[in-house]
Each structure stands twice: as structure tokens, then as C-alpha cells.
Amino acid sequence: MTRAIRSVLEVAMGYDAIILDQWGVLHDGSEPYPGAVTALEALRSAGAQLAVLSNSGKRASENETRIAAMGFPPGLFNVVMTSGEALWLDVRSGRVPERRYFAVERVQGDADTWAGGLDVTICDVPEAAEAILIMGLPESAAAEDWQDVLDHAMTANLTVYCSNPDRASPRSGDCNTLAPGALAHMHKENGGNVVFYGKPHLHVFEAMERSLGGPRRLMVGDSLEHDIAGAHGAGWDSVFVQGGLLRQNFTAGDAADTLARLCAVEGVRAPTYRMELLA
Known part of the structure; x- marks a missing residue:
């Protein structure tokens, strides 16, 4: 049965490391959630090892810079790991063999930055590519905007690598925006070949484990589908944050009943703990 807590500090000393999602837990894409920095500083003062595990198509270093720019103190986190970092490592090692990619990116140039240090080419058109990389979507994007790219991938039997499996991301103003996973899942459901990097897929959790000490x-996290399911798959305990991605489901009624219903719908085991916002 899921235990309700007010603060992660209540249970933190039972763990070797506290790993946090980024969007929906630390911040809303624009600024930290109220009390988040204070909560993290209290955890560090208590001796907790802190890490960020994010479904972000960008490298870990870019996410470290973003987190610091939002007001999170430098050095607060022992490790930052992203799905984009995990994919980059696999491309560098040769576990991912393709060397020519057409990229779907949030801002033009994101893919070139991600590819720094790799012997790969980011192609201008999908017809020149050996694979498709979905790493981000522009603000206000619709899945249909990329249908021609996905049609070519299907026709040419190209693998689509999705380095952010999230279907939606929280933004300021109490709204969500379409995330890369929505596009990749649509392609997979239509019969396309998709390889996902990021939560809930195990290799990202394994990459984090290699970077942290203690079992x-x-x-x-705020996503049952990604954070909570992925944690269970990796053998980790979990805290579900109600005030993130699924916050609109918790505006009325009993929170425990709502969580049980959502877990049943998603086919996800109940989290170990639940809380409103990071505190």
C-alpha cells in the first residue's frame, strides 16, 4: 500500500541515493516549483546523495546548465543522467551502429550540439539519413507536422531512435505540451521500428546505477508510466508526485483512490510513497 508523506526527508535516510525526475518534480520548464530548492538543500544537509534522471534528448551537461540557470545551486546533485546522454554513449561505443541521422529537434541546432564528439552526420533531409532521431519537439508542435518524415522512415525501413519517451511535458500556466514520445509511439503503433531511450526503459536506470554507489x-517522479514503472522494473522504491503531470486528476476526491485508479488504468504497480509536491 502506498504511504502518503509530506517530505522526502521523512524516508531519505533509508536510501543510498535519491534520484529525481526533472520536469514536473524539480521545475515546470520555466522555474523551480515552490519549496523544491529548500527541500533539496535539506536533503543534502542530512547527507543524502542526490541525482537527476531525466527524459531529455539533450546531453547531461546541457541539463546541468539549465538546472543551474533556474536557481538550483551548483553542486547540489551528485549525478545528472539524461536519456540523450545514454543514447550518445551507445552511439560512441558502437552499440548503436548508424552514423547518419535526420533529427526532429526542439530548436534548430540541438542535434548538432548533441552529436559533438561523435563521428556522425546530422542530415538536412530524411532521405539522406540511415536513421531518424526524435530528441525534441518545437513548442506548439503537432504530431501531424512530422508525418512526412515518419512516412519516409516506414517506406525506407529506417530505425527511429527516440531519446525522450515522454508523451507530454508540464509547462508553466498549468498546461502540458506535446513531447517527443507521442510522435514515436504513434510511429510504433503504425508498425514502425522504434528504439526508445529513457524511462521506463531499463538501460537508463542501469546507466544511473553505474554512476551511483549503494544498492x-x-x-x-510524476509519471506513473515512466518514473514509477521504470523504478519498479529496476528494483527501486518510488515516490509519486501528484502535483506534476497528472495534477488535474487530483483536484477533487480521495487522493489514494485516485492513485489506485490511475495505476490500474496504466497497468503500473503502486508507488512506495506519494506526496503533493517535492518538499
Whole structure:
């Protein structure tokens, strides 16, 4: 049964590391959630090892810079790991063999930055590519905007690598925006070949484990589908944050009943703990 807590500090000393999602837990894409920085500083003062595990198509270093720019103190986190970093490492090692990619990116140039240090080419057109990389979507994008790219991938039997499996991302103003995973899942459901990098897929959790000491890990996330399911698959305990991606489901009624219903719908085991916002 999921235990309701007010603060991660209540249970933190039972774990070797506290691993946190980024969007929906630390911040809304524009600024930290109220109390998030204070909560993290209290955890560090208590001796907790802190890490960020994010479904972001960008490299870990870019996410470290973004987090610091939002007001999170430098050095607060022991490790930052992203799905984009995990894919980059696999391309560098040769586990991912393709060397010519057409990229779907949030801002033009994101893919070139991601590819720094790799012997790869980011192609201007999908017809010149050996694979498709979905790493981000422009603000206000619709899945249909990329149908021609996906049609070519299907016709040419190209693998689509999605380095952010999230279907939606929280933004300021109490709204969500379409995320890369929505596009990749649509392609997969239509019969396309898709390889996902990021939560809930195990290799990202394994990459984090290699970067952290100690076997007892606690995942703090707002996505049942990605954070909570992925944590269970990796053998980690979890904290579900109600005030993130699924916040509109918790505006009325009993929170425990709502969580049980959502877990049943998603086919996800109940989280170990639940809380309103990071505190």
C-alpha cells in the first residue's frame, strides 16, 4: 500500500541515493516549483546523495546548465543522467551502429550540439539519413507536422531512435505540451521500428546505477508510466508526485483512490510513497 508523506526527508535516510525526475518534480520548464530548492538543500544537509534522471534528448551537461540557470545551486546533485546522454554513449561505443541521422529537434541546432564528439552526420533531409532521431519537439508542435518524415522512415525501413519517451511535458500556466514520445509511439503503433531511450526503459536506470554507489535507490517522479514503472522494473522504491503531470486528476476526491485508479488504468504497480509536491 502506498504511504502518503509530506517530505522526502521523512524516508531519505533509508536510501543510498535519491534520484529525481526533472520536469514536473524539480521545475515546470520555466522555474523551480515552490519549496523544491529548500527541500533539496535539506536533503543534502542530512547527507543524502542526490541525482537527476531525466527524459531529455539533450546531453547531461546541457541539463546541468539549465538546472543551474533556474536557481538550483551548483553542486547540489551528485549525478545528472539524461536519456540523450545514454543514447550518445551507445552511439560512441558502437552499440548503436548508424552514423547518419535526420533529427526532429526542439530548436534548430540541438542535434548538432548533441552529436559533438561523435563521428556522425546530422542530415538536412530524411532521405539522406540511415536513421531518424526524435530528441525534441518545437513548442506548439503537432504530431501531424512530422508525418512526412515518419512516412519516409516506414517506406525506407529506417530505425527511429527516440531519446525522450515522454508523451507530454508540464509547462508553466498549468498546461502540458506535446513531447517527443507521442510522435514515436504513434510511429510504433503504425508498425514502425522504434528504439526508445529513457524511462521506463531499463538501460537508463542501469546507466544511473553505474554512476551511483549503494544498492538502495529511491526514484521521485510524476509519471506513473515512466518514473514509477521504470523504478519498479529496476528494483527501486518510488515516490509519486501528484502535483506534476497528472495534477488535474487530483483536484477533487480521495487522493489514494485516485492513485489506485490511475495505476490500474496504466497497468503500473503502486508507488512506495506519494506526496503533493517535492518538499
